[in-house]
Amino acid sequence: MDDPDCDLPTLLRTYAHFRIVNAVVAGWRLTYLTELRPRFTGTTHTLLDIGTGGGDVVRALARLARRDGIRLDITAIDPDPRAAAYVESLPATDGIRYRRASSADLVTEGAKFDFVISNHVLHHLSARELGAVLADSERLASVLAVHSDIRRTRLGYALYSVITGIFFHRSFVRDDGLISIRRSYLTPELDAVLPARWMARSQPLWRTLAVFEPAATTAAQPN
Incomplete structure (x- = not known):
């Protein structure tokens, strides 16, 4: 998918398949419930999605928030x-x-923005690019930045390989997904490369979150 000369119809099918794959493996319902919703303070909040891809994650988050009576004004960039x-x-x-x-x-x-998020972006970045995106996130987020990514495991790799091999054809979902799992961080590995004011958190179903909360880091600073 990162190849600018890749087959365009296959790429477009991959974007369409993301809606299904992310709904199963990306864990955004849990992230919404544990990280975003507890920090809502009004009926409208702003959210930035970095590297939105097919845009399925922000559409799902908008639906979840709407059910809770919250409007998310979302900017999705790629x-x-x-x-x-x-x-x-x-x-x-x-x-x-x-x-x-x-x-x-x-x-x-x-x-x-109140919230800054990304899904499956961190493992694509070089060390320099990662530092730049995290620094940008600190400047852009008023309430919380949370970047969700795959956590590398052998079991997750094996299950993903089998399931996507059965159900997803004529797209990059399987091959690129397996590459992504191999590139992704274990939680301690991610924690080791995060800036001081960030935290790495494990999440069920082989997920890792990189989390930055401006209010928490400000409160932790000495007077």
């Missing part, structure tokens, strides 16, 4: 023109705006 074209082809979802942009672009614009 620098890849193919991802931008895909999400722009989808029916509009109230409260979600898609942009072809990077987190650095929004920092330059002076943007600010």
